[in-house]
Amino acid sequence: MRVNIDEIKEAGLRRDWDVSREAIDAMVAGDQAGYRAAAPAHFEAKLDKFERRVRVAGQGRVGLTAPCGRCLSPVSVDVPVDFELTLVPADEYVDEPRGEKDRNTGPAAGSFEPGQAEEDVYTGKVIDFDPIVREQLLLALPSYPVCKEDCKGLCPVCGANLNDRECGCDRHVPDPRWAGLKNVKP
Ligand SMILES: [Zn+2]
Ligand SMILES: [Zn+2]
Structure with a gap:
């Protein structure tokens, strides 16, 4: 899903979209727990523009399956993915590259509710939600799901x-x- 920032008007912009099973499988493919998509996922987001910065509040639920970390039985995992991001144009973000330990102390921070929202970068006029959803989903994944808390394992x-x-x-x-x-x- 892509949004051209010119589409974001004064009142903000709401979008909702589906992410296919294949796309979810590709997002979680590198995770050691062996997740697979159980179904397509639905996401929605609200975008607000403040000059050239874009505040994004997004949410979705991703249904996954994985082998239990102890006994290997199939486990269904429903992962809520909620995120708030401030997207900063790349040319305003020169002093503090992505991935710094504390992204809220740099010169780009502080425009709205410092410390509340993570910052990310966009280039040009188009915001691509695929890498954002991927990153937020990977952050939200349980590291090793278990079929039940007291699973005795193998x-x-x-x-x-x-x-x-x-x-x-x-x-x-x-x-x-x-x-x-x-x-x-x-
Ligand atoms: Zn188990
Ligand atoms: Zn035995």
Whole structure:
């Protein structure tokens, strides 16, 4: 989804749009938890322009599936993605490149509610929401989803799903490979 900043009038601009399953899959492909899109996602955003800066308040929900981090059963995860950003034209943002530790202390900050909104950069007249949604979704992802808080996981000895049955393995014997490592000084 793209917006030309000239479309943003005095009263602001509202937009809503869909993000396809394929696009969501591509966004989460690098995440270690193995997420896949469960459905297309719907996003909406309100844009307000202050001179050349654009304040964006956006929200959406992304339905994902992933293997449980302990037992590998499929887990459905509903990830709310809410964000507020101030988009600054690239030529006003020269002193503080993107990715600085504290983006709110630089010369570009302070125009509206300092500390409230993250800053980002746009170039030209077009704001592209695809990388914004991608970045915000990755920030919102749970690192490893679990099927339930007390998931017992898999038996490290035989691989049985311990939620289904107690396999009877003796899991309290320390693995000799790890026991040896305790004596190794870093
Ligand atoms: Zn589990
Ligand atoms: Zn076992």
